[in-house]
Amino acid sequence: MKTIDRIFIAVLVMIICISGIYAVKSFSKGREAINVVGEGQVEVKPDIISMNIRGATTGSETLSDQAREKEKTKLEQLLQPLNFSIKKTYTYFRDHGSCSSRAKDIEAPCRDIFITITSTGENIIKNGEEVLHLLEKQSLWSLTNADISVSNTREIVKEARKLALQDAKVQAEATANTLGVKLGRLLQTTEYGLREDEYGSDPDTYFYHQSFYNGESLKDATTLKITRKAYLTYDID
Structure with missing residues (x-):
């Protein structure tokens, strides 16, 4: 028997032994x-979606907050035809350092804005894709991630x-x-x-x-x- 044949048989026996040890131990x-x-x-088929959006406004604490409210209202109007609504909003004002908007740094004073939007129904993926394309055309907002599930x-x-x-x-x-x-x-x-x-x-x-980083799809x-x-x-x- 050739050496290579002996090695093959030895390996085969080892595999069989290991399998047996796992099945019965x-x-x-x-x-x-x-x-x-x-x-x-x-x-x-999913019927629930939650999408997280990020943006930033500039100016003093008061001015950046006024700008945030204005941009939020505009965003709501864009989302309404797609059956999306704003679930929660979180903002953080920075008087030093920088904020981030569409992967770009904005020098302080500025306000980071984090918004979660949600939708339900059988067309959430189609409508979510529309939101994704919509945000790509915006100068302020960008989509960071999405959670998708079933009710x-x-x-x-x-x-x-x-x-x-x-x-x-x-x-x-x-x-x-x-x-x-x-x-x-x-x-x-x-x-x-x-x-x-x-x-x-x-x-x-x-x-x-x-x-979402660049050009991903739902x-x-x-x-x-x-x-x-x-x-x-x-x-x-």
Whole structure:
């Protein structure tokens, strides 16, 4: 047997051993267990969007605030036909340093302005794209990021979790059957989200986060793929 053949066989045996160790490992002294990973995914059309806008006005504290109010009113008028409304506004006056508007520094005195706009309904992505193009034509405002989700997010996450658990159980039963053992009681469950763009501390909710730097589009969020992974450990009878 050639040396390269021996190496190939050795590597193959190692892979098989590692796979076996993962599928069936010692859970505690004198007990073996089956570990499996299930995945569930639900595709939905988003109906909630929140977009964060940034701008800046110049002048003294009073003048910059008056300018802010004027620009905010103009922005509201532009957004209204697209079914967007201003949810909250935060401003910060600077008497030294600089503010930022459309990636440009504005020397103090000036006022940084942060506005969150929201919309709901089946046309949020289309209307959000219109807002994006609209802001590109503005000299003051720029879009920084957007959060997109569904109104029944908890129900969708629950369904994805259910599918993940079902998938994991099917895999556990198949593994037990292949090994010629009987699947015992469920010992442990662990769940994880899968997408890197999921944010928030509540595992029962989901939203897609997108940042904007230069020329990005919302079209990637036309359909949301909400995914959950379930790690299950079963006893072996």
